[in-house]
Amino acid sequence: MEQFSPSDMKTILHSKRANMYYLEYCRVMQKDGRVLYLTEALSNKKSGENQYFNIPIANTTVLLLGNGTSITQAAMRMLAQAGVLVGFCGGGGTPLYMSCEVEWFTPQSEYRPTEYLHGWLQFWFDDEKRLDAAKTFQTARLDYLERIWTKDKDLKSEGFTLQDASLQSAFETFHNRTDAAAKQSDLLLTEAQLTKALYKYAANAVSIDDFTRQHDSNDKANDFLNHGNYLAYGLAACCLWVLGIPHGFAVMHGKTRRGALVFDVADLIKDAIVLPWAFVCAKENATEQEFRQQILQKFTDHKALDFMFETVKSMALHLGSSSNKQNDFEEQETLVGRSLERQNDEDTER
Template sequence: MKQNLTSSDLKTILHSKRANVFYLEKCRVMQKNGRIVYLTETEKENLYWNIPIANTTVILLGTGTSITQAAMRLLASAGVLVGFCGGGSTPLFAGSEIEWLNPQSEYRPTVYVQGWLSFWFDEAKRLEAAKAFQQERCQFLRTVWGKDRELQDELFDCDDLEIKQALKTYEKEIPKAGNVTELLTKEAAFTKKLYKYAAKQSDWGEFTRRQQGDDKANVFLNHGNYLAYGLAACTLWVLGIPHGFAVMHGKTRRGALVFDVADLIKDAIVLPWAFICAERNTTDQEFRQVCLQKFTEHKALDFMFSQVKECSTMFARSGGDVV
């Protein structure tokens, strides 16, 4: 017997608690009997695989994919973000922008965007928000590396003197930044230390970060970062905050706030596992699975939501927790 689900039923699980991010390639996404499925075709048989959309935040459609209008309608009802991208989940087909097919809804909360805009036009407050994000970024790294046994088995430990000093130095430098440019410079120096540490701990050797680099470490960093961008975009969409109101990355880049929010978790999760998986010579699919597992294990999406909500309500009236 066919069961009809309403939009409210599909949104029972809050976005901040959803577990799934899907990357699909060489398949057709469609609606079948009230469910979202993707069809894979082989010489001998066609297989349908179910997507639990009520527990999904983002779907990335890679090489050789298509999607039906009926599927998009049901995905929109469930509040799932959809993005078309290249092979391996990168890049999104908007160049350096972050572009998503957003579910259209005028019933998202307004308290967060109102709170965000209440301080965003004040340069000093915007800088303070950027500094708060960077402090929380450090704390999240310290928390994740401090309790993840698998990372510690791979010799990534926040108690290592090199990491303790890097974190301590950066956390002292953050409040001293007089503007965003200075903060970005300090952030770049901190990240460079993390790359050096990760390359050493994984026996990767000399490493230079290059967006177009074809070595596995750079490729995996790009792939993992785009998964983080998907979570960040979902967080901002649910809270109703436009991606252009960045606090740290370039204000002329329409997707810059996505980068700001994704930075909260990239160092703690994507960076170490990119080097570990590169050294192991794992496949792209295996690396993505590790990232998604770690996002769930360390409640990365929850953390993004809590930080953006805290920042957006800092200068506004407190409101109820609605997501």
């Protein structure tokens, strides 16, 4: 049998990896050179052959550990060697307490690329360029939503259409206020107004009356939104770790908020994928596991992680090296637009 070193496990690009795991009530361990998990439900059986389940770490981006889980030091070492991000969270992928966030354990590696951090820092200390970057994120976010909602047949069958007059009005207002924003707080207010409009539209589309966004609510729509958002945070954290950009260098969220840049990047896909499917699955009275499987499948179908990588990389390499401040925002919009077009062409070919 051909031998390989632990570093060989990183040969699958993170943007192309297929798996994101959420585990609960199990023990994660290393056995015979593999990372396995042992479920409590099977641990009392006399036959040990079928108690262990393999985790293909070379093809995994994020491992979320929920209630009743433990992990060994040896397993953490192998996960780090494969570049897998590990997060501890509450039940269903969301925190046990709303003041508590997912805590990420990021593998340590001095061999990650440096050019993206260098490019990011070149513009980050410039207030105008940082605002341009925030505007680029917001524009890319809506462009991605429009592309996904246009081509996703499942969403169309659930009544989600961009031809709705209220949506078109909200999008036009969003673009106008984003272009005119003079500071990050203006963008945050514009973002909140758009999200509120999307919540209202989605609730009406699936006939959920009197919906109110509450992070500590017990209704399924709110629970699924929390759950899906934390899965998006996992992808965003993975993207930033691979590119070597610390999460503290946010362009939009508050300077004192933990994981701020993780939230900026996760916002790129949350409205397009998590939001509509949270409402659809709530209408269908889906279980947490069914919702999670649906969201992860849609992340894969619509290449959400690829889109995060493309957007962050183009911003770091081009906005950081640009010397013409007046054209920074327009140039970034063009680059992100080209990224969307490439992904759309690939989907069409398939």
